[in-house]
Amino acid sequence: MYVMNLKRISNLFLQNIRSRFDKSPRFLSTTVLSTNKYDELYKERYATFQSKKLPKNVNMHGVFAANELDLDEVNVYGFDYDYTIACYKKNLNYLLYNLGRDSLVERFKYPKEIKDLEYVPNYTIRGLHYDIEKGLLLKLDSFLQIQLGTVYRGLTPVPDEEVLRIYRNRIIPVKYVEGDKQIHSNSRKMVQLADLFSVPEMYLLSTVTEFFNRNHIDYHPEILFRDVQNAIGSSHPVMHRIVGDHVREYIKENSNMRRFFERLVSANKKLFLVTNSPFHFVNKGMTYLCGDDWREFFDVIIVQARKPKFFTEQSRPLRIYDEKLNSHTWDRVTKLEKGVIYYEGTVKTLQNLTGWYGHKVLYFGDHPYSDLADVTLEHGWRTGAIINELTHEIETLNNEEFKKNANWLQMLTSLMEDIQDHETFESEEALQKWSKERDEIRMKMKKIFNSQFGSVFRTYHNPTYFSRRLFRFADIYTSQITNLLHYSVKHTFYPRRGVMPHEYLSYFM
Structure with a gap:
């Protein structure tokens, strides 16, 4: 009898609170749904999800634009070496x-x-x-x-x-x-x-x-x-x-590398190499990738450049590297000659001796800071990032199970948005259940990239700090430099129109 009275009192208490919610002006305009109705909404949304076609696969060899870039305007191509031209095995x-x-x-x-x-x-x-x-x-x-x-x-x-x-x-x-x-x-x-x-x-x-x-x-x-x-x-x-x-044993073979440089030279483009690595190391790698005559492709070769100092310091002399003596000469460098190996120096010297300025220059590197930041912010060069991990990232994006999780995550989040202002006991119960499912999906999506840290490019829902810097300093990015062979030397890369939060419904209703 005592237990039954407690249940009756409890039920009366809950009914009283619900009646207050229902009579309150704040909730009069809000649709109040039963628990079963929320289950029905979930089933309807899930049925819609199942009826949708999965997105197309992302191109594994694509070049992606963060900023519009017209290659027809580019006369000079510059390259880093490590992880840009030479990509290494595990x-x-x-x-x-x-x-x-x-x-x-x-x-x-x-x-x-x-x-x-x-x-x-x-x-x-x-x-x-x-x-x-x-x-x-x-x-x-x-x-x-x-x-x-x-x-x-x-x-x-x-x-x-x-x-x-x-x-x-x-x-x-x-x-x-x-x-x-x-x-x-x-x-x-x-x-x-x-x-x-x-x-x-x-x-x-x-x-x-x-x-x-x-x-x-x-x-x-x-x-x-x-x-x-x-x-x-x-x-x-x-x-x-x-x-x-x-x-x-250490450098990945790339049979397209020589063809890539040949195409640029035949299109009358100027090429230069600026790397922090020593000449003997670069020479062996480039010989393996492009042949003994690899130096013929480049108008200027600078090794041990000590980037980012190469791009930031104002006065550091450019020296000639004597290959036979394996040392550096003390001669004053007043012009840059093809076939000569140079050492250290600054970007100011490079620009003054060549006349290569501004948006006519496109420089490729793998490091958002030491390769790309200063040349775009201080010198107005166009920039391309070579991000080797993009291969794994795109493979993951193209995984069918990942696509399903990503699409259902979006639709489930949208469903939560639709009911979150109902502010009833039933809606709170549904939100808690769906929020738990959402967290489980996000964890699955994280672990498919990397069990500990997830994707290089995004956290659960935001871009990573790395992505923020990459998209700020790189006009285009891709997984390997030879992916550019899939595009003409006059190709224009157009970035996708970014949808701002206040524009979303006007684009996608």
Whole structure:
């Protein structure tokens, strides 16, 4: 009897609250639906989803435009070398990791057990940030929001609650990420690892952090970061020698590379190469990709350019590299000659001696900052980004299961938008259920790109911080330079008209 009275009182209480909702002016214009009706809405929306055709596949060899670019206006093509012309096999990541790891033990006197730590491919992705102060590896979106679920201390994921406790917010202040440029670049607390050479560096950083934490060894996160950075950096000369001696093992073959350069030359385009790598390393790779006469394609070749300083410093002399003596001459460079190898210098010198200025120049590189940012912001060059990961990203986009998840995610989100202002008990119940399903779909879509960090290009719904910089500094981007062979030298790349939030319904009703 007591239990029945409690149930009766409870039911009367709920009816009273519902009657208040229904009589309130705020809710008079809102359709109030029963739980069953919300289930029906869900079924109707899902039936519509099932009746839709899946989108077409994205072109694996496409060149994508962030800004309109008319190739007919381009007279000069410039190129970086590493990961732009020469694309490397996964073996290179193993090599750099092992060299850096051994250097930590032998040069920096880290525990010898670290030599037992092995490289695991596809664990990290490009574009992550490392928090120098807190020793965390994490992924940020274009609004500087942390993508929860992608924060790691070593190889251990950090729970969302702890992340919010550490940062007190999902949004990180811009000065913390980028530093106070009016003070000094070292004022930033985070470092973005923005090129493919940093992928094995990130994993070495993660494995050593994990080793220290599991063995209860105290360490300073910034010292560890600097040591790993120096260990990997000091390993590059050894890497250059090993790769140069075994180019087939480390450089991906590209039978179209020579044809690509031949077509540009036959169209009377000028070509130049500016790379940070040493000549002997570049020479072996280019010979493998294009033949012994590869230098005939280029009007200017500059090695060990020390980018981004090449693009930012005003006075640094350009020197001639003597191939036979393997040294640099002291002669004053007053003109640039084809077939001569140059060393260091600045973009100002390059432009003054060639007359190659502004939008007539198109420069390709893989690094949004050291290759593309300064030449577009300071010198008005057009830019193209070579993003090797785009191959995997497009393969994933073309996966049928991914397409289904992506389309249903959009339609489910739209359904949630439609009922979120009903503010009834039934609508709240439906929203909670659908929100849980939405989170599960987003997690599936993240993991299909990369189990730990997801896509290089987007977080759950926003572009990544890496994407934001890429689209700001690159007019076009593609997975490999020879994809341009699918387009004429007079082709115009038109960006898709971006739909702003306030335009959406007028475009897609």
